[in-house]
Amino acid sequence: MRLGRLEPARTVFLCCDIQEAFRGVIHRFPAVVHTAQRMLDAARTLSIPVVVTEQYPKGLKRTVEELDITGCLKAEKTCFTMLSPAVREWLHSADVRARRSAVLFGLEAHVCVQQTTLDLLEQGYDVHILVDGVSSQLVADRAVAFARLQQAGAFLTTSESVLMELIRGKEHAHFKPIAGLLKLRPNEPLEAH
DSSP: OOOOOOOOOGEEEEOOOBBGGGGSTTTTTHHHHHHHHHHHHHHHHHHEEEEEEEEHHHHOOOBBBOOTTTSEEEEEEESSOOOOOHHHHHTTTTTTTTTTTEEEEEEIIIIHEEEEEEEHHHTTTTEEEEEEEEESSSSSHHHHHHHHHHHHEEEEHHHHHHHOOOOOHHTTTTTTHHHHHHHHOOOSSOOOO
């Protein structure tokens, strides 16, 4: 049985298409942005590599400016999966290839997040989907995507659960900064599913 345990040295974060054109049309968009920034801050603290994708930025605009993506690999794409040639190359690079746990957040649950998850599962990754950091325009699309991805073998979880598992306890050198990230909450959080 796969447990999906997370360790900083074996984990990558994938931030999927949190772009300006989706503002105002995605269910609880501010909550997605909040969770994404929490994870980006945690990644810097825990030295976890992050890839940030943008779906057809010419039409859908760039990653929202609230997100600090400094130090992240940024990749444009036109395919729905995040696993464009550039991202596949990054996943196989010397610094990243031993990391077989992927934590995924962004948009939209039933399209890009779903196709990325299935691709990663096919490649043998443990995939952790942040239900507090993934959404769609329609709540039904989001709920059905979560059900399908859980059936396929992905782990549904939350940003707080992931971060607590990554540090394991108060003894961790970065407990205080991670705990500080968890004190901030969105005004309208996303529902479980």
